[in-house]
Amino acid sequence: MVEFYQFGPVWGLPDASPFVIKLELWMKMAGVEYQTVVDGDTRKAPKGKLPYIKLNGETIGDSELIIDKLKQQFDLKIDAELTAEQQAHSHLLTRMMHDSFYWALVHCRWIEDSGWQQVGPSLFGSLPKPLQLIIPRLVRRSMVRNLSGQGFGRHSRDEKMQMARNDIDTLDTMLADQLFFLGDEPHTVDATVQSFLISILGPPIDNPIKQYLLTQPRLLAYYQRMNERFYPEIPTP
DSSP states (O other), X not given: OEEEEEXXXXXXXXXXXXXXXXXXXXXXXXXXXXXXXXXXXXXXXXXXXXXXXEETTEEEESHHHHHHHHHHHTTOOTTTTXXXXXXXXXXXXXXXXXXXXXXXXXXXXXXXXXXXXXXXXXXXXXXXXXXXXXXXXXXXXXXXXXXXXXXXXGSOHHHHHHHHHHHHHHHHHHHTTOSBTTBSSOOHHHHHHHHHHHHHHSSSOOOHHHHHHTTOHHHHHHHHHHHHHHOTTSOOO
């Protein structure tokens, strides 16, 4: 049995982290049995981040590395039939979501006032009163530094939003009229994309990226299709 470490549900969603949602969605998709462990102490994580798993006495971090490990451990064939071109498309979309769209999500949650008004109380509201005044500010400052260090935080707000819209346009073009990103059945790349769509559309946080997504009928139909199969409890936006 896989022990699956995560932050825990928030805003009616499986987790605050798109990477946690990605891994859970993928395990549902692949039929991997797991036991959820809600423990947001990242100091215990092998890479200082969640999610991570424990499997046969081994602790493994990073959603992408975990998926690779589980594929090998259980001889899973979830992506085995993909052509080399499809695998390349999967890789490029994954990199776009991880290394581009993710930073737009971070900005909308931690920098925009509309995001911070939800993130602060929702993620840190259970802390003892003195820590509620200290920890959220420290974490928010750390996010600001991370955004600046990565480079995304150095752009103007309009530039950031346009970059995110470009990513959304790419998703819409790649999906086209398919049911899923690589055909009639979901694959690993769908777990990645859907986890980020959930993380933008699901929380009660208004921002330009969410508003733009709501104008994309093909992506919204895809979002609903994925949720109907894997997260029927998540409402349609």
